[in-house]
Amino acid sequence: MVLDKPGxxxxxxxxxxxxxxLIRTISKVLKxxxxxxxxxxxxxxxxxxxxxxxxxxxxSFLGEQSCTLVFQGAPGTPAxxxxxxxxxxxISPLLLLLYVAPLHFGIPRGLMISYVDDFALxxxxxxxxxxxxxxxxxxxxxxxxxxxxxxxxxxAKTELIHWRTPSQRHSPKCVLxxxxxxxxxxPGNTVHWLGYWFTPALDPAAHFSRRLAxxxxxxxxxxRLSAPGAGLPxxxxxxxxxxxxxxxxxxxxxxxxxxxxxxxxxxxxxxxxQRWTTNCFQATPTGILSVESCLPPVSLLIAxxxxxAALRVVCSPPGVNPETARLHPSFPSLxxxxxxDSCRAITRGLSSVYLPLHWKTPRPVPPITNHLxxxxxxxxxxxxxxxxxxxxxxxxxxxxxxxxxxxxxxxxSTYTALRKRVRETLLEEWSSLVPTPGYYxxxxxxxxxxxxxLGKFIAGRIHQMRAGMSYLAAHPTWRSPxxxxxxxxxxxxxxxFEQAILSCPSKQHS
Numbered sequence: 001m002v003l004d005k006p007g008x009x010x011x012x013x014x015x016x017x018x019x020x021x022l023i024r025t026i027s028k029v030l031k032x033x034x035x036x037x038x039x040x041x042x043x044x045x046x047x048x049x050x051x052x053x054x055x056x057x058x059x060s061f062l063g064e065q066s067c068t069l070v071f072q073g074a075p076g077t078p079a080x081x082x083x084x085x086x087x088x089x090x091i092s093p094l095l096l097l098l099y100v101a102p103l104h105f106g107i108p109r110g111l112m113i114s115y116v117d118d119f120a121l122x123x124x125x126x127x128x129x130x131x132x133x134x135x136x137x138x139x140x141x142x143x144x145x146x147x148x149x150x151x152x153x154x155x156a157k158t159e160l161i162h163w164r165t166p167s168q169r170h171s172p173k174c175v176l177x178x179x180x181x182x183x184x185x186x187p188g189n190t191v192h193w194l195g196y197w198f199t200p201a202l203d204p205a206a207h208f209s210r211r212l213a214x215x216x217x218x219x220x221x222x223x224r225l226s227a228p229g230a231g232l233p234x235x236x237x238x239x240x241x242x243x244x245x246x247x248x249x250x251x252x253x254x255x256x257x258x259x260x261x262x263x264x265x266x267x268x269x270x271x272x273x274q275r276w277t278t279n280c281f282q283a284t285p286t287g288i289l290s291v292e293s294c295l296p297p298v299s300l301l302i303a304x305x306x307x308x309a310a311l312r313v314v315c316s317p318p319g320v321n322p323e324t325a326r327l328h329p330s331f332p333s334l335x336x337x338x339x340x341d342s343c344r345a346i347t348r349g350l351s352s353v354y355l356p357l358h359w360k361t362p363r364p365v366p367p368i369t370n371h372l373x374x375x376x377x378x379x380x381x382x383x384x385x386x387x388x389x390x391x392x393x394x395x396x397x398x399x400x401x402x403x404x405x406x407x408x409x410x411x412x413s414t415y416t417a418l419r420k421r422v423r424e425t426l427l428e429e430w431s432s433l434v435p436t437p438g439y440y441x442x443x444x445x446x447x448x449x450x451x452x453x454l455g456k457f458i459a460g461r462i463h464q465m466r467a468g469m470s471y472l473a474a475h476p477t478w479r480s481p482x483x484x485x486x487x488x489x490x491x492x493x494x495x496x497f498e499q500a501i502l503s504c505p506s507k508q509h510s
Contacts, residue, residue, distance in 0.1 A: 279460025
C-alpha cells in the first residue's frame with residue numbers, strides 16, 4: 001500500500017478506507033451479536049434459578065475476552081477475542097447445554113435428542129409418506145426457536161434415514177427424500193451419529209465393520225513402538241490394548257450385539273493384539289494366548305460391557321436417565337417415579353407394539369420382538385442383585401435429597417460391590433468357556449503379571465515357556481511333534497520351564 005501522506009491513501013488505493021470501515025462495521029456487528037447472546041444467556045441462567053452472582057460471573061467470563069501469544073519474541077500485546085465461550089474450557093459444554101436447552105420440545109409420537117451441538121429428530125407413523133410430512137414441522141419449530149437465540153444449523157450436514165420395523169425388513173426400501181430450505185436430502189444406507197453407524201434395520205454389522213477398521217488403523221500405528229524382540233514391555237502393551245484399542249474396537253457394544261460372524265472377525269484381530277503384547281508364537285493355542293496376555297476374548301468383553309451398562313441403567317436416577325424411567329414399575333428401585341406405560345415406547349399412540357414384562361420375567365422363547373429392550377436389560381441384572389431389596393442409586397447428588405434415600409456412601413459401596421460381582425462373573429466365564437490344554441495350569445487374570453514389567457525379549461521368552469511353545473527341548477513344534485525332551489545341558493531331566501529355571505545343575509551358578 002503506497003501512501004502520498006501519512007493517514008491519506010493514494011489514488012492507486014481508493015478502497016483502503018472502505019476496507020477499514022468494513023472491518024470496523026463487521027466488528028461492531030459481531031459485538032452487538034455477542035452482546036445480544038450474552039443477554040440471552042444471562043436471561044436463560046436467571047430463569048433456570050441460577051444465583052445472581054453466578055450469572056454475573058458467567059457474563060464476565062464470556063465478555064470482553066482477549067488473548068496474548070506467549071512465545072519468545074512475541075510482543076505480548078493482548079488482542080480482543082469475540083468468539084464466545086473459549087474452546088477447551090470445562091464450563092463451555094455446560095454453558096452450551098444450558099443455552100440450547102430451550103430448543104428441546106416434545107414431539108407427538110417422536111423424539112428429539114441432542115449431544116452438545118448434534119441434534120437428532122425422530123418421528124414415527126404408519127407410513128413413510130406420513131413420516132415425511134410430519135418430519136418437516138419439528139424442524140421448522142426448531143429453527144424458529146433457534147433464530148430467537150441467535151443459533152443456526154448447518155443444513156448441508158443433514159443426514160436422513162428411514163427406520164424399518166422387523167415386518168418391513170423384507171419389503172423394498174423407502175427412497176423418499178425430505179426438503180429443508182430448498183435442499184433435497186435422500187435417505188442413506190447408514191447414518192453416523194456419536195460414533196455409531198445406524199442402518200435402517202439396525203444391523204450391527206455395519207457399525208462393527210467400521211469400528212474394526214478404526215481399531216486396525218490404530219493398531220498399525222502403535223505396533224511400530226514395539227518390534228517382536230524389543231520395544232515396549234508387555235505390561236505397557238497390555239495398557240495400550242485395554243485403554244486405546246479395546247475402546248475403539250468395542251465402542252457401541254453396550255447397545256449392539258454383533259453376530260457370530262462379526263464376532264469372529266473381531267476376535268481374529270484381537271488375537272493379533274494379544275500376540276503382539278506377549279510376543280508368543282503363531283502356534284500358541286488361542287486359549288493360552290488370551291490368558292497369557294491378560295486380555296479376555298472379544299465375546300466375553302462384549303458380555304461384560306453389556307452387564308456394566310445394564311447396572312448403570314438400573315442404578316441411575318429415573319429423572320436423569322430416560323431409559324431408567326422406562327423400567328417396569330415392579331423393578332426394586334429407590335425412586336418410585338416411572339414413565340407411564342403409554343410413554344414407555346417411543347411409538348406411543350400406535351397399536352400395541354410392545355409387551356410389558358415383569359423385571360424378573362425372562363425374555364420369551366421364541367423371542368417376542370415387540371417387547372421393550374429395557375425389560376430384558378433389567379432381567380439380565382438378576383444374578384448380581386441377589387440379597388438386595390433395593391438397587392443403589394448412583395449420581396444421587398443430581399436428584400433432590402429425600403429422607404427415603406440411604407446415605408450416599410452406602411449406595412456407592414453397594415454399587416462397587418455389584419461391579420465386583422460382574423468382574424468375578426467375567427473371570428468365571430473366562431475360565432470355564434475358553435478351553436486351555438491340560439498341561440497349562442495358570443489361572444486367568446485381568447491385571448498384568450509381575451514379570452510382564454521386564455524387557456520385551458525376556459518377558460516374551462517367559463510367555464513362550466509358560467505357554468508350552470518355546471525353544472525348550474520338551475516343547476514340541478510343528479516341525480518336530482515328538483522331540484527328544486532331555487535337557488541338552490545336563491541330560492538328566494526333560495528340559496521343561498521349571499527344570500530350566502529351577503533345577504538344572506548346569507545353571508545353578510546363574
